[in-house]
Amino acid sequence: MEYVNPEGxxxxxxxFNEMRQIVAxxxxxSKADGSAVFEMGNTKVIxxxxxxxxxxxxxxxxxxxxxxxxxxxxxxxFSTGDRRRQKFDRRSTELSLVIRQTMEACILTExxxxxxxxxxxxxxxxxxxxxxxxxxxxxLALADAGIPMRDLAVSCSAGxxxxxxxLDLNYVEDSAGGADVTVGILPKLDKVTLLQxxxxxxxxxxxxxxxxxxxxxxAIAERIREVLQENTKQLEYRRAA
Amino acid sequence: xEGRVANMWRLTVxxxxxxxxxLQSELRVDGRGLYDYRKLTIKxxxxxxxxxxxxGQTHVMGFVTAQLVQPYKDRPNEGSLSxxxxxxxxxxxxxxxxxxxxxxxxxxxxxxxxxxxxxxxDTESLCVLAGKMVWSVRIDLHILDNGGNxxxxxxxxxxxxxxxxxxxxxTVGGENGQEVIIHPPEEREPLPLIIHHLxxxxxxxxxxxGNIVVMDPTYVEEAVMCGRMTxxxxxxxxxxxxxxxxxxxxxxxxxxxxxxxxxxxxxATTKIIxxxxxxxxxxxxxxxxxxxxxxxxxxxxxxTVAVKEEHRxxxxxxxxxxxxxxxxxxxxxxxxxxxxxxxxEVTASPTNFKGGPSKWDPYSEAMDVDSLxxxxxxxGDSVTKSSSKKTTNGSENAEKDAEMSVEEVTGDLxxxxxxxxxxxxxxxxxxxxxxxxxxxxxxxxx
Amino acid sequence: MMMRKLKLELPLNQTQKVRFERAMERLKLLxxxxxxxxxVADSIHEDALLLKGHGTSEVDGELLANVCGVIxxxxxxxxxxxxxxxxxxxxxxxxxxxxxEVFQSCWRVELNSNQDGVLKLSSMNMPDTVxxxxxxxxxxxxxxxxxxxxxxxxxxGCIHRDGGLELQASSHKYGKLEKxxxxxxxxxxxxxxxxxxxxxxxxxxxxxxxxxxxxxVGEHVQVQDPxxxxxxKEQSHTPLETRQNILRIGNAIRVLxxxxxxxxxxxxxxxxxxxxxxxxxxxxxxxxxxxxxxAENEAGRRR
Numbered sequence: 001m002e003y004v005n006p007e008g009x010x011x012x013x014x015x016f017n018e019m020r021q022i023v024a025x026x027x028x029x030s031k032a033d034g035s036a037v038f039e040m041g042n043t044k045v046i047x048x049x050x051x052x053x054x055x056x057x058x059x060x061x062x063x064x065x066x067x068x069x070x071x072x073x074x075x076x077x078f079s080t081g082d083r084r085r086q087k088f089d090r091r092s093t094e095l096s097l098v099i100r101q102t103m104e105a106c107i108l109t110e111x112x113x114x115x116x117x118x119x120x121x122x123x124x125x126x127x128x129x130x131x132x133x134x135x136x137x138x139x140l141a142l143a144d145a146g147i148p149m150r151d152l153a154v155s156c157s158a159g160x161x162x163x164x165x166x167l168d169l170n171y172v173e174d175s176a177g178g179a180d181v182t183v184g185i186l187p188k189l190d191k192v193t194l195l196q197x198x199x200x201x202x203x204x205x206x207x208x209x210x211x212x213x214x215x216x217x218x219a220i221a222e223r224i225r226e227v228l229q230e231n232t233k234q235l236e237y238r239r240a241a
Numbered sequence: 242x243e244g245r246v247a248n249m250w251r252l253t254v255x256x257x258x259x260x261x262x263x264l265q266s267e268l269r270v271d272g273r274g275l276y277d278y279r280k281l282t283i284k285x286x287x288x289x290x291x292x293x294x295x296x297g298q299t300h301v302m303g304f305v306t307a308q309l310v311q312p313y314k315d316r317p318n319e320g321s322l323s324x325x326x327x328x329x330x331x332x333x334x335x336x337x338x339x340x341x342x343x344x345x346x347x348x349x350x351x352x353x354x355x356x357x358x359x360x361x362x363d364t365e366s367l368c369v370l371a372g373k374m375v376w377s378v379r380i381d382l383h384i385l386d387n388g389g390n391x392x393x394x395x396x397x398x399x400x401x402x403x404x405x406x407x408x409x410x411x412t413v414g415g416e417n418g419q420e421v422i423i424h425p426p427e428e429r430e431p432l433p434l435i436i437h438h439l440x441x442x443x444x445x446x447x448x449x450x451g452n453i454v455v456m457d458p459t460y461v462e463e464a465v466m467c468g469r470m471t472x473x474x475x476x477x478x479x480x481x482x483x484x485x486x487x488x489x490x491x492x493x494x495x496x497x498x499x500x501x502x503x504x505x506x507x508x509a510t511t512k513i514i515x516x517x518x519x520x521x522x523x524x525x526x527x528x529x530x531x532x533x534x535x536x537x538x539x540x541x542x543x544x545t546v547a548v549k550e551e552h553r554x555x556x557x558x559x560x561x562x563x564x565x566x567x568x569x570x571x572x573x574x575x576x577x578x579x580x581x582x583x584x585x586e587v588t589a590s591p592t593n594f595k596g597g598p599s600k601w602d603p604y605s606e607a608m609d610v611d612s613l614x615x616x617x618x619x620x621g622d623s624v625t626k627s628s629s630k631k632t633t634n635g636s637e638n639a640e641k642d643a644e645m646s647v648e649e650v651t652g653d654l655x656x657x658x659x660x661x662x663x664x665x666x667x668x669x670x671x672x673x674x675x676x677x678x679x680x681x682x683x684x685x686x687x
Numbered sequence: 688m689m690m691r692k693l694k695l696e697l698p699l700n701q702t703q704k705v706r707f708e709r710a711m712e713r714l715k716l717l718x719x720x721x722x723x724x725x726x727v728a729d730s731i732h733e734d735a736l737l738l739k740g741h742g743t744s745e746v747d748g749e750l751l752a753n754v755c756g757v758i759x760x761x762x763x764x765x766x767x768x769x770x771x772x773x774x775x776x777x778x779x780x781x782x783x784x785x786x787x788e789v790f791q792s793c794w795r796v797e798l799n800s801n802q803d804g805v806l807k808l809s810s811m812n813m814p815d816t817v818x819x820x821x822x823x824x825x826x827x828x829x830x831x832x833x834x835x836x837x838x839x840x841x842x843x844g845c846i847h848r849d850g851g852l853e854l855q856a857s858s859h860k861y862g863k864l865e866k867x868x869x870x871x872x873x874x875x876x877x878x879x880x881x882x883x884x885x886x887x888x889x890x891x892x893x894x895x896x897x898x899x900x901x902x903x904v905g906e907h908v909q910v911q912d913p914x915x916x917x918x919x920k921e922q923s924h925t926p927l928e929t930r931q932n933i934l935r936i937g938n939a940i941r942v943l944x945x946x947x948x949x950x951x952x953x954x955x956x957x958x959x960x961x962x963x964x965x966x967x968x969x970x971x972x973x974x975x976x977x978x979x980x981x982a983e984n985e986a987g988r989r990r
Contacts, residue, residue, distance in 0.1 A: 033773065052773060052801040065849065093346040101487030105468075108744070108753060113849045115801040143727050146772025148742065148753035151728040184487070188728040189746065191451065191490025195470065197483040198358040203504060206480050207497065214493070228726040232755045235770045237718040238711075238947035239876065 003161040003173055011172060012041075019156070019168040019216055024136070024227045026144045034145025038137035041170060042127035047137035049145045051117035067112035071100035073134060075123040095131055102155075102184050102194045103138050108148040117147060128171040129157045135184055135194070136220060143228050152224055155184035155194060156216035158209045160201060165209045167216045181206070183213040187221040250334065252464040260465045264453050271459060276502060278457045281510075283401050283517040289431065290406030294398040297459065298388025300332075303398030304381045305406040309421065312368070312375040320367025320375040324353045324399065326382045333387040351484045352382070352396050355440040355473035359481035362403060363435035369411055374421050376408060378434065389459035392471050396442035397514060404439075404518045407431035440481035441510045442473045443503040451491035454499060470496070472503040476511040480504075697975045710982040717989050723759075725752040725767060733765050741775075742767025774800040774874040774899035776852050780843045781883040783869065783897035784854075786833045792826050794833050796841070799874060799899045802850050806833075806841055810855035812862070838864040838903065840895055859910050860884060866925055867893070867905015868937045872944040874900035878951070885952045890932040896950060904936045931969060935959050938972040942981050957988070 004010055014020070020041030029035035032048035039045075052067055061068050073096040077084045103119060119141070121134045132155035139153045159169040161178040174180055179201045184194030192214075201209065260270055267275055279297030286293065290305035312319065326349040328336040336342070341349070356362060367376035380402065382395045410429040412422050446458035446466035458466060468489030473482040480500065699707060725731065731743060731750045739745060742754045743766060752758075756769040769775075776782075776798075784796035784804060793807040808829060833839060839862065844855035856862055877896050885894040886907060895903040906925050939958035943950055958981055967977050 034771070054797075054801075054803045090341075090346045090350060093343055094350045097343040097347055098486040103487070105488050105490055111753075112801055114851065143755050144771060146754050146756070146769040149727045150744070150746075150753070151751075181483075186490050188751065189490060191492055192485070192496055193490040194487050195483050195485035195496065197480065198354045200359040200475075200479040200481050202479055203500065206500070210493075225726060228755055229724065232724040232726055232757075232770065233722070235947055236724050236757055237715045239770070239949050240718050 001176070003176060004164050004166070008164075010166065012170065014168075016164050017167050017212060017215070019219060020170070022220065022223050024140060024223060026140055026227060026231045032141070032145075034141040034143070034147070036137045036140035036144060038133050038140065040129055040133050040136075040168065042125055043129050043133050043170075044123075044125040045130065045133040045137045046122050046124060047134065047141040048120045048122075049117065049138070049141040049147070050120075051145065052112045052115035052147065055114065055116040063109075065113045066109040067107070067114075068116045069100055069104045069107060069109065069119070070116065071096050071103065071119040071121070071138075073099055073121045073123075073131075075126055075130070079123045079126040095134070098194065098196070099131065099134055099138065102135055102153055103142065105193050106139075106150045106153045106186060107142065108150060111148050117142075126171065128169050128174040129182075131155065131182055131196075132157050132184075136224060140224060140227065144231070151186035151188045152221060152228075153184055153186060153193060154217045154221045154224060155182060156213050156220055157182040158213035158216060160205055160209050165205070165212045167212050179206075179209065181209050181213055183210065183217060185214060185217045187218055252461065256461065257465045260461060261448060264448050264455065269455065270461065273457075275454065276456045279459075281397070281513065283397065283514065285401070285405055285517075285521045290402050292398050292401035292405065294394050294401065296388070296390060296394040296397070296457070298386060299390055299394045300384075300386035300388070301391065301394040301398040302383045302385060303395070303402035304383070305378060305399075305402040306381070307367075307376045307378045307406070307408045309369065309374050309411075309423070310377040312372065316364075317372040318368045318375075319364040321377045322353075322357050322362055322364060322380070323377065324349045324356070324380045324382065326384070326395070328384050331386075332384045336384075336387075347484075347486065348392055348395060349382070351392055351442065351471055351473070351482065352380075352399055354482040354484070355396065355442060356380075356399065356403075359438075359440050359473070359475070359479070361436055361438055361440050361475075361481070363437060366435045369421055370413060370419065373419070378403075378406075378408075387460060389461070389463050390444050390457050392444050393442050393457065396440075396473070397510075400439050400441070400514055401518060403434055403436060404514070405433075405521060407433055438475040438477060438479070439511050439514060440473045440475045441507050441514075442471050442482075443506060444469060444471045445499045445502075447489055447491055447495075451489050451495060454495060456502065470499060472500050474500075474503045474507040476508045478504055478507075697978060699975050699979070703975055703979045707979050707982055710979070710986040713986040714982075714989065717986075723757045724755075725758055726755040727752060731758060731765065731767075736763070738764045740764050740766030742769060768875075770875050771873055772875070774798060776800055776804075776843050776846055776899075777879075778843055778846060780879070780898040781840070781895070782843060782854070782899045783838065783840050783864070783895055783901040783903050784899070785869070785901075786835055786837045786839060789829055789833070789835065792829075794829070794839075796839060796854060798852070799871065799901060800852065802852055804841070804843075804852040804854045806839065806854040806856060810844060810853070810857055812857050812859060833863060838869050840864055840897070840903065864895070864903050864905060866908075867903055868933055870902045870904065870937055870940050870944075872900045872902060872940065872950065874898065876900065876944060876948070876950050877902070878949060880951070882952075887936075887952075887956070890936070891929050892932055892936060894936065894952060894955070896952070902940055902950070904933050904940070906933065934969055935962060935972070938962075938969065941973060942978055946978065946982055946985070948981075948985055954985075954988075957984070 004016065008015055010016070012020075020043075021039075023037075023039040025037045027035060028037050028046065029048045032050055034049040035047060037044065037046050055061055055068055060070070073092050074088060075084060075092065099121065100119070107117065119138050121138060123130050123134070135153055135155040139149075142149060143152070156167070157169055157180060158165060158167050159173060159178050159180045160166070161173060161176055166173060169180060177199065179197060179199040181197045181201075182194065183192060185192050195210075197206070263270060264275075269275065271279075273279070279299075280295075282295040284293040284295075285291065292303045294301050294303070310321075313321065326341055326345045328341060328345040330336045330338050336345075357364075362378070367378065369375060380399050382398060384391055384395070407426075407430075409426065409431050410424045412424070414420055414422055443456060444458065446455045446462055447453070447468040447470070448455070448466050451468060455462065455466075458469070463469075468485070468491065470483070470485040470491075472480065474480050483500075485496070729752045731752055733739075733750055737760075739750060742752060742756060743750055744753055745751075752767050754767055754769045754772065756767040756772075759766055759768050774782075782798055782804070784798040786794050786806075787797050787803060788795040792809070793805050796804045796806050798804045808825060811832065839856065841854040841856040841861050842858075844853040846852055877898055877900055879898060883896050883898070885896070886892075887894060891907045893903070893905050893907045897903070906929050936955060936959055939955050939962065940950065943954060943958060948954065961980060961984055962972050962977060965977075965980060967980075971977060
């Protein structure tokens with residue numbers, strides 16, 4: 001099947017280095033301390049952050065002088081085409097672990113001892129790139145909750161089909177059997193926190209795809225910064241007396 | 242590892258500082274180089290498709306079974322491959338019995354990605370009746386001892402098990418060509434799986450905010466490290482999977498450096514695995530033909546010795562292998578008693594056997610450490626307490642002796658003989674191997 | 688309770704939208720021109736001689752912000768004031784909280800902060816006498832003073848190094864709060880001021896603005912003379928009018944919290960009076976029209 005036509009257009013009309021449309025909003029769950037909705041094309045994810053608050057389950061606490069970060073990733077049963085059988089499967093467990101560790105690396109947990117930060121991620125619509133959308137949404141929600149962070153963690157995915165590296169795969173391109181590289185970076189510190197790849201790629205091709213995904217991350221970082229700046233300004237001018 | 246945090250072994254501040262400071266001077270606590278792997282041993286079990294891998298202290302067993310099932314609706318012509326991990330609490334007090342925890346699931350998925358998504362195992366050949374019956378291959382990985390770096394060991398266990406697995410042959414017949422007849426192994430030779438390439442996992446640990454990289458971290462190093470990454474590569478230079486699950490951020494250059502390291506190692510490890518599997522296959526085929534036990538064993542033991550001891554990065558080790566080969570030949574010639582799988586050298590030297598498990602003194606390991614240190618000083622070999630014996634091969638231990646400093650042998654062996662002898666008495670080997678192999682030599686000399 | 692995005696909760700018709708937007712524009716223009724707001728990982732261009740305070744961290748010689756907020760300069764200190772963060776306790780702050788658990792000699796109080804506050808029995812005032820050593824009998828009778836889910840008012844006593852918070856309620860103006868309503872707003876909307884306890888005579892209402900964002904509106908309670916021992920507190924019936932006043936003030940606070948305006952007694956009273964003036968019913972106070980009115984009023988008031 002042809003995923004990139006000879007003119008260089010993909011199935012949805014994008015070029016190889018074009019991302020899907022991003023819609024991001026902060027402050028959508030009223031009860032949560034911080035929340036955000038992040039959409040990348042048809043993939044829609046909602047993140048809610050509760051914390052820092054008193055630790056509920058002391059047996060989970062490993063490091064006394066650091067905050068405990070808990071993360072739960074779940075896909076709504078209506079998020080994919082066919083109704084999913086179970087909300088929590090092995091993939092969700094692995095992604096919860098991976099996203100938790102990614103966010104833990106960028107939260108300054110040593111400033112919040114003896115407290116707990118809960119990050120809840122719910123995928124409402126899944127169309128490829130859900131883990132990237134989740135990380136971006138979690139970053140927005142954490143910033144909204146006023147939790148101190150080293151840097152904004154942003155994530156994007158890229159793949160390789162029909163001998164072309166493609167940025168931001170959707171579900172059809174993802175399930176085509178080509179490689180799928182998900183990268184999570186801290187843009188200001190220029191460090192890579194998350195890197196996952198499946199399917200085979202020769203080394204040189206991997207480097208190209210990796211570079212493309214990093215570029216995508218930087219673009220998302222810009223967008224997230226805009227949203228946060230707008231939100232902060234708005235809160236400030238409303239409050240100022 | 243989450244769960245039983247109360248039972249979790251916690252690292253003391255002193256230990257973690259020591260490990261980190263040592264790494265800053267490029268020293269690892271067990272004396273390895275930054276990119277050295279621990280000793281790798283691959284053994285196979287009685288049945289097809291069972292393997293046992295020991296990487297330093299880490300001990301993993303893999304089992305492969307297959308079953309005829311209905312295929313998935315979106316893939317009617319392909320069989321399936323599934324991986325299940327069992328983190329037994331005997332391996333680590335922080336593992337909980339029952340449902341797999343986060344790290345167990347993650348390990349399973351890393352290996353799954355490496356094997357399935359990269360099409361290492363040919364699933365189309367597992368199809369029997371399109372849309373109706375396909376073979377579903379199930380890999381069970383049991384962690385028996387957690388000495389660090391479970392991913393690599395489990396991956397090799399899975400690969401070894403897959404390569405030695407044989408599925409029953411089946412034919413499609415019956416009136417309407419829809420019946421599947423499975424042929425028992427006596428009737429028709431079971432078939433191996435078609436494996437296109439071997440994806441090998443290499444795990445890296447990051448220290449000091451991502452500036453220091455080590456390969457094959459031990460349990461202690463895993464508790465200290467601030468981040469990790471697993472790269473699965475095959476010998477053709479393809480990268481099959483990468484897993485860097487968050488944690489400390491590292492720069493791009495470090496990541497690419499790690500990947501190149503992994504690529505350069507893949508060929509050597511692939512060779513080791515293939516050779517082990519071939520040796521095992523040869524032995525199996527020999528066993529099928531009834532032969533005199535001595536002849537069978539001595540044939541097999543010779544060439545595999547060199548393979549067993551093939552560490553990767555030291556020419557010293559190659560020298561050791563050569564020396565050991567010579568020793569082996571000499572010993573083979575002078576040994577008279579029949580060699581069995583269980584090494585009943587007790588019969589050869591009845592005077593040495595002083596009886597009973599009561600003689601087994603775990604603290605006599607101290608002597609081993611000294612000799613190890615002496616050998617370390619001279620060679621810089623990797624130091625592991627656990628030694629493993631090849632099933633067929635007692636001379637392997639003799640060869641290990643050779644690897645250690647030769648002078649030590651005569652002095653220490655007297656005492657160790659008895660201990661070794663008692664161990665032989667117990668019958669089973671493998672897990673109790675933490676004690677001296679050296680005694681063997683003295684036994685054989687007798 | 689904390690309604691965040693106005694447009695999500697309230698449907699505004701066209702004219703209301705226009706009026707609202709206009710009011711917001713005026714508010715925007717009123718804030719200072721210099722844009723001090725920063726977000727995570729923004730670099731703060733500062734003199735090297737300044738002390739780096741909360742919300743900042745130095746990375747590779749560059750000063751970065753850790754949180755989204757506003758840069759504040761105080762003499763030689765520069766720090767980032769967070770907006771929507773949890774309450775950061777300071778000693779001698781007046782706080783209002785809810786009791787979660789009763790332990791052996793202390794109560795655990797939920798305070799909308801990183802950790803829950805601990806109110807020790809020894810830092811409580813006893814109903815009968817002023818100060819005395821608490822005996823084991825007192826420990827057994829702790830439940831007579833506070834049980835779970837009681838609303839209490841206290842003062843931050845001391846803050847431990849690891850963030851643990853100790854409260855004290857030694858004066859008589861602190862203690863259990865009854866017959867009223869507890870409202871939760873964002874802590875950044877309640878500023879530190881001289882008076883946190885307000886008695887609104889005209890309405891017979893006590894208003895306590897807790898620094899942690901919990902606000903108590905309740906029927907006025909006479910501060911008890913400690914020497915007079917009351918054997919049994921009679922449950923007096925709160926008159927309907929007082930209740931309606933409590934609700935009116937409560938709704939005024941809710942509206943202000945939705946719009947994100949700072950809470951002071953004056954603003955709250957003004958908002959409440961506005962609702963009376965415009966003859967807006969209690970039930971309608973949380974509707975779109977009143978929100979727009981309050982916004983316009985605020986824009987006008989700040990000028």
